[in-house]
Amino acid sequence: MSGADDIKNAAEKAGGKIKEGVGKATDNESLEAEGRGDQTKASAKQAGENVKDAAHNVGENIKDGFKE
Template sequence: MSASDKIENAAEDFAGKAKEAVGKATDNEKLEAEGHADQTKASLKQAGENVKDAVSE
């Protein structure tokens, strides 16, 4: 996995956490769900990159 992929996934995860926190603070369920979805997407991308790395070794 390249460093830029790691940074991109971490940034997406952080943005998702921020969205989720704002959603909780403002009682906005839609924003909270979007934040959770963004975190899940970042985690799946990370897992895919880990699989690619394992296969290439």
């Protein structure tokens, strides 16, 4: 995974945390829920990137095994 994706996902998650906090502080349930949704979406993207990286690593290991 690229560092840019890591930063982007972390920023989205942090933004969601902020929205959730502001929603709680202002008693705005809609904003609070939107913040939780943003965090969930960022976590799902991160998980997808992790799976993609793991699959890539497995492929590289198999390819390296054939070289030996």
